Amino acid sequence: xxxxxxSLVIGGGIIGLSCGYYLxxxxxxxxxxxxxxxxxxxxxxxxxxxxxxSKKPGVVLELAMESLEMYRFLHMExxxxxxxxxxxxxxxxxxxxxxxxxxxxxxSQRSCGLNVDIVDREELRRRQPHVSDRFISSTYSPDDSxxxxxxxxxxxxxxxxxxxxxxxxxxxxxxxxxxxxxRWQVLTxxxxxxxxxxxxxxxxxxxxxVGGLFDISIPIFxxxxxxxxxxKIPPIGETNLWSASYMxxxxxxDLAKVRENQSEYxxxxxxxxxxxxxxxxxxxGSTREEQAGFKKxxxxxxxxxxxxQVAHIIPLMRHVHIIRHIAGFRPATPDGxxxxxxxxxxxxxxxxxxxxxxxxxxxxxxxxxxxxxxTGRKSITNMKELIPRCMVx
Amino acid sequence: MENEQxxxxxxxxxxxxxxIIQAIDNGCTSLNEIKRYTRAGMGLxxxxxxxxLIARIIAEKTGKPLDEIVPVTARPPSRPVRIDIxxxxxxxxxxx
Numbered sequence: 001x002x003x004x005x006x007s008l009v010i011g012g013g014i015i016g017l018s019c020g021y022y023l024x025x026x027x028x029x030x031x032x033x034x035x036x037x038x039x040x041x042x043x044x045x046x047x048x049x050x051x052x053x054s055k056k057p058g059v060v061l062e063l064a065m066e067s068l069e070m071y072r073f074l075h076m077e078x079x080x081x082x083x084x085x086x087x088x089x090x091x092x093x094x095x096x097x098x099x100x101x102x103x104x105x106x107x108s109q110r111s112c113g114l115n116v117d118i119v120d121r122e123e124l125r126r127r128q129p130h131v132s133d134r135f136i137s138s139t140y141s142p143d144d145s146x147x148x149x150x151x152x153x154x155x156x157x158x159x160x161x162x163x164x165x166x167x168x169x170x171x172x173x174x175x176x177x178x179x180x181x182x183r184w185q186v187l188t189x190x191x192x193x194x195x196x197x198x199x200x201x202x203x204x205x206x207x208x209x210v211g212g213l214f215d216i217s218i219p220i221f222x223x224x225x226x227x228x229x230x231x232k233i234p235p236i237g238e239t240n241l242w243s244a245s246y247m248x249x250x251x252x253x254d255l256a257k258v259r260e261n262q263s264e265y266x267x268x269x270x271x272x273x274x275x276x277x278x279x280x281x282x283x284x285g286s287t288r289e290e291q292a293g294f295k296k297x298x299x300x301x302x303x304x305x306x307x308x309q310v311a312h313i314i315p316l317m318r319h320v321h322i323i324r325h326i327a328g329f330r331p332a333t334p335d336g337x338x339x340x341x342x343x344x345x346x347x348x349x350x351x352x353x354x355x356x357x358x359x360x361x362x363x364x365x366x367x368x369x370x371x372x373x374x375t376g377r378k379s380i381t382n383m384k385e386l387i388p389r390c391m392v393x
Numbered sequence: 394m395e396n397e398q399x400x401x402x403x404x405x406x407x408x409x410x411x412x413i414i415q416a417i418d419n420g421c422t423s424l425n426e427i428k429r430y431t432r433a434g435m436g437l438x439x440x441x442x443x444x445x446l447i448a449r450i451i452a453e454k455t456g457k458p459l460d461e462i463v464p465v466t467a468r469p470p471s472r473p474v475r476i477d478i479x480x481x482x483x484x485x486x487x488x489x
Contacts, residue, residue, distance in 0.1 A: 038421065039429035150429055169420065231437055231473055279406075279432070298468060307479035318480065321473035323437055 001192050005031040005166075007374075008186055008196035010173050010210050011203035013043035014149055015359055017156035017167070018367030019200050019352050021078075024163040026371050031196070032165065033188060035172030035206075042204050042359060043149050045296075045328025047227065047275050047283045049240065050145040050361040053089055054247065057112040059385045060337060064358065065114065067365035068145060074364055078155035082147045083278035088239040089144030090119075090128065091247060092135045092272075092313065098244040099137060101252050106139055116141035128237040130316040144240060148278050149360050156367075176213045184348060186213075200350045200370065205294070205329035207353040216343055218388075220354045222329035224292035225285065226268075226302040228310075229324040232280035236316060243313065246271030267291075270305055272313060282320070284310050288330070298325045330356045338362065340369060341380050341387035351388050402450070403443040405436020413447055417454045424448060424465045437473060440465050 012034030055061035211218040269288030333354040372378035398411040434440025
C-alpha cells in the first residue's frame with residue numbers, strides 16, 4: 001500500500017504533533033507516524049512546566065517567552081482545555097554565594113524582559129510557609145506556568161485531524177530513500193510506503209536512530225531523568241519550586257559545594273524541582289543521568305536521594321505518600337539548544353528535536369517556527385543558533 | 394444506557410465508561426495508552442482496581458483476546474509509601 005502527503009512527521013510526541021498541527025494549519029497535507037504509543041516517550045514521562053527562570057538569556061529564553069504567550073491562547077485555538085495554569089515559580093537560595101550568582105543571573109534575565117525578582121526571607125516565608133528555614137531568600141517570577149502535556153498532545157491531534165492531519169501510532173519508519181522525482185519514499189513497519197515531499201524528524205531522544213535511516217548523524221542523546229509522583233494533596237505553597245544549588249552548579253562550577261554524598265550527586269545529577277500538577281499531585285524531581293542509555297528503569301538509590309532531598313527542603317513533605325516513581329529521557333544536545341530547521345545537504349529533510357527538558361515549554365513555538373520556515377515567512381538566517389549544526393557528541 | 398455510560402471505571406481519577414470507550418474509539422488499544430489518554434489508572438491505587446475492568450472493555454470493543462492484553466507498566470513503590478520511609482536521614486532535618 002502507498003500513501004501520499006506533503007510532509008511526513010516521524011515522532012508523535014508533543015513536538016511532532018505541534019509540527020504536524022502548525023503545518024496542517026498552513027494547508028500542508030501532513031501524516032504523523034510514531035513507532036510507539038500515544039504518550040509513551042518523553043512527553044509522557046516529564047513534568048509539566050513552562051519554566052522561564054531556568055533559561056539563559058538569549059535565543060532560548062526569547063523563544064520560551066514567545067512560547068508562553070502562545071500557550072495563553074492555545075486552548076481557544078485548539079478548542080479544548082490544556083490545563084494551563086500560571087502559578088509562578090521560585091528558586092530557593094541557601095547562602096550568600098548562591099545569592100550573588102543568582103542576583104547576576106536574574107538581572108541578565110530582566111534585561112531580556114523576563115518578569116523576575118529576588119525576594120527576601122520574609123516574602124519567601126509568606127509565599128512558601130513550609131520551606132525549611134535554612135533558605136535565606138529566593139527568586140520569584142509570576143510568569144512561570146504549566147500545562148498538562150497529555151491534554152496538549154490530544155489538543156494538537158484533534159485540532160490537526162480537523163485540518164486533515166493523519167496520526168498513526170505503532171508505525172515505525174524502516175527505510176528511507178528518494179525516488180526519481182526527488183520525493184522521499186519511507187517504508188514503514190506496517191508495510192506501507194509513504195511518499196512525501198518533506199520529512200520532519202521529531203523523534204526526541206530517539207532522533208538519531210531515525211536519522212540513521214537518512215544517513216545522517218543527529219547529535220541528540222538520551223539524558224535520563226527520574227521523578228517521584230505524590231498522592232493528591234492541597235497546595236502547600238503559592239508557587240512551584242526549584243533550588244539554586246543546581247543552577248549555581250551549572251552557572252559557576254567553581255562554587256559548587258562539596259557534599260556528603262558528592263559522588264552520588266554527580267552520578268545522579270541530582271537537582272531539585274517541585275511542581276504541583278493540575279490534578280493535585282506533586283512531581284518531585286529530578287535526576288540527570290548520562291550513562292543510562294535507553295534503559296527506562298528507576299532505581300532505589302534515586303528514590304532515596306529524591307526523598308531525602310525533598311524532606312530536607314520541605315520538611316512537611318515527609319508525611320506525604322509517593323504513589324509512583326518514573327523515568328524518562330530528555331533529548332539532549334551537546335550545546336543545550338534544540339535543533340530546528342532543514343538538514344544541510346539533504347533536500348526535504350528537517351529536524352525539530354533536542355529540546356532536552358524544555359519540550360513541553362517549547363512545543364508551540366517549535367511547530368510555529370517550522371511552519372514559518374516551510375512557508376518562507378521566516379528566513380533560517382535569523383535562526384543561526386538553532387539550525388542543524390555540526391557538533392561532536 | 395445513560396447511567397451505564399456514566400459508570401465510574403477508575404474510581405481514583407473518576408473516569409467513566411464513556412471516556413474509556415471514547416479513548417478506544419480514538420485509536421487507543423492498550424492499557425498504557427488508555428491510561429495516558431484518560432488518566433484511568435494514574436491514581437492512588439495505580440490501576441490495581443480498574444485495569445482488569447479496562448482490559449475487559451478493550452477485549453469486548455476490539456475483539457482482542459483478554460490474555461493478549463498487556464498489563465500496565467508497573468513502577469515502584471507497589472503501594473503508597475510515606476516519604477520519610479525513604480529518607481531516614483531526612484527525619485532529623487537539622488542534622489541531615
